Amino acid sequence: MLDKLARMLRGANGASAGEExxxxxxxxxxxxxxxxxxxFADQGEERDVMRRALVDALGLNPDEAAELVDSAFSHSREAVSLHGFLDTLNRELDADGKRQLLEWLWRVAFADGRVDPQEEARxxxxxxxxxxxxxxxxxxxxxxxxxxxxxxxx
Structure with a gap:
């Protein structure tokens, strides 16, 4: 019965009702x-690293990467939870893709030349x-x- 209710609340794509x-x-x-x-520090260097990673790894052009980074900052500020983002990645990335993403996360953390404890924890x-x-x-x-x-x- 709970499975039936969950299926009803999810659309064909698996998202909750009203969710994209x-x-x-x-x-x-x-x-x-x-x-x-x-x-909680200025993200200038980090933004540059993010844009380069998105261009190199995903084949985006620099304008698309900049737009995606701006959109990601907006979504990050507005998000109540990272669950939807993590769920997508856990479903769509294989182990190699997840390792590549982890490498990018470390590159962002090291962008300013050092890793703060909060960055390492994240x-x-x-x-x-x-x-x-x-x-x-x-x-x-x-x-x-x-x-x-x-x-x-x-």
Missing amino acids: PVHRHLAMAVLLVETARAD VRQLAELLFLPHSEFVRMRLKVEAEQAAREQD
């Missing part, structure tokens, strides 16, 4: 924004909610940290 499904690219961008906003939380093992959380951090250090030496 979340597009995967927007969901990814919102998680990047959540990482950038975690330390990335850890998002990795757990994406069902990624802790070893991936650590491996991606070390990878991005090493790349960051190599850039600083050049």
Whole structure:
């Protein structure tokens, strides 16, 4: 009986009644924004990293990436919960896609040259909610940290 009620409340796309499904690219961008906003500091460098990631990884042009980042900031500020975004990503991304997203989250966290405890906690939380093992959380951090250090030496 509960299954029948749940099916009635969901549309054909699985969204709750009155809810639109979340597009995967927007969901990814919102998680990047959540990482950038975690330390309550200016997000200038983080915005640049987000736009580059969206251009490189998703094949967007710079204007589309900038528009997506702006939309993600708006959605992030208005969201009561990240559930819809995480649900979309957990359904639509395979393990490799989730690892790539985790790498982007770390790149955003390192954008200003350091990772604040709040940023690390947010990335850890998002990795757990994406069902990624802790070893991936650590491996991606070390990878991005090493790349960051190599850039600083050049």
